Amino acid sequence: MSPRKFHADHIGTPVVHELVAAQFPQWAALPLEPFNSSGLANAIYRLGPDLSVRLPLPPSITDMVQREQEKLAALAPFLPVAIPSVEAIGSPHAAFPGTWSVHRWLTGAQPAPDAMVDPRRLARDLAAFVDAFRRVDLPDREPTYPGERRTRAPMVSMDSSTRKMISELDGLIDTRAALASWEESLAAPYDGREAWVHSDLTPNNLLVSTAGRLTAVLDFETCGVGDPACDLFPAWYLLPIDVRDEFRAALDVDDATWLRGRGRVLSQALTYLRHHKETPALANNARHVIREVLAASR
Known part of the structure; x- marks a missing residue:
């Protein structure tokens, strides 16, 4: 399947499990489930209690994920709240022809204008x-x-x-x-x-x-x-x-x-x-x- 036609629906939990097991076996036994994100740029999966897997859409083999990791690490000390942290970078694979990443899971819920507490x-x-x-x-x-x-x-x-x-x-x-x-x-x-x-x-x-x-x-x-x-x-x-x-x-x-x-x-x-x-x-x-x-x- 060409990257141009790759969508979140074409990935699926079995594909993501295959990626994690092949490249990061230390996390292969963790529960994995899709995360219902309204974002358009990535497919996101919850990996155990503390991690998430993020797969760019469409897949890319550029150094985008590596540069993202470096950027986030540089910015974090300046900011008063948590921001994403890239824990590992996955390589292109037959199941997903692009680089992908494992992030530290951040807690919280997305705010809504009609349901804010304070x-x-x-x-x-x-x-x-x-x-x-x-x-x-x-x-x-x-x-x-x-x-x-x-x-x-x-x-x-x-x-x-x-x-x-x-x-x-x-x-x-x-x-x-x-x-x-x-x-x-x-x-x-x-x-x-x-x-x-x-x-x-x-x-x-x-x-x-x-x-x-x-x-x-x-x-x-x-x-x-x-x-x-x-x-x-x-x-x-x-x-x-x-x-x-x-x-x-x-x-x-x-x-x-x-x-x-x-x-x-x-x-x-x-x-x-x-x-x-x-x-x-x-x-x-x-x-x-x-x-x-x-x-x-x-």
Whole structure:
């Protein structure tokens, strides 16, 4: 099967067990089960109580996993919550023609805007994470894969695709309001100052405790140096309007940066809704963001 046609459904528990047993026999006896992740880039399996197996989709034989391991190890000391840790790297195999990895399992649940225990405390935790990330003192790295920098590129580079998404969602959203909101954000000035950003702080990439505290942040594939507005996504993905201003104040965000953040999250949500209408978690998150952004714009 070619990598181009490889999907999560084509892998399956027997394949992953074969990979682990062949390359990491010390873990072969651990229970293995698929993990129902709404992410699109990897198939994930729980391996015993403390580990997970992650298989990139489509499979790749590049050094992406090795570089990810090095990046995560370098970033961890700067950050106030847990982030993924690559425990081992698997080689391409007849059962899966790409590199893959074993990660340390991180505890917590993905937050939902309508089921948060303590949104004010979570807002402070998120602000502390973003602030710590901005203070990372490491050189940026070359992209691991083509297009990786797209999520933190200048907003003008997103203009054509965002307008296209708005047009194609006519009938599903208020396209006039969406276009007006996007154009307001696009016009917000940017002085070019950059900082380290995660650039994808969506609910899928956050874990919280039963008390509502931020316990871990996932998926650092697109992180690096970019516009600080890239890390304001939680304001519209998660935080109630009465808490949003506290998140903003904790990070001392000026008007222009706030507008750019609002535009970036709108662009991402439009893309998710356009391309993943049949994936309930992604589509519901996207609809929520679009509603929040357009309400704020009005």
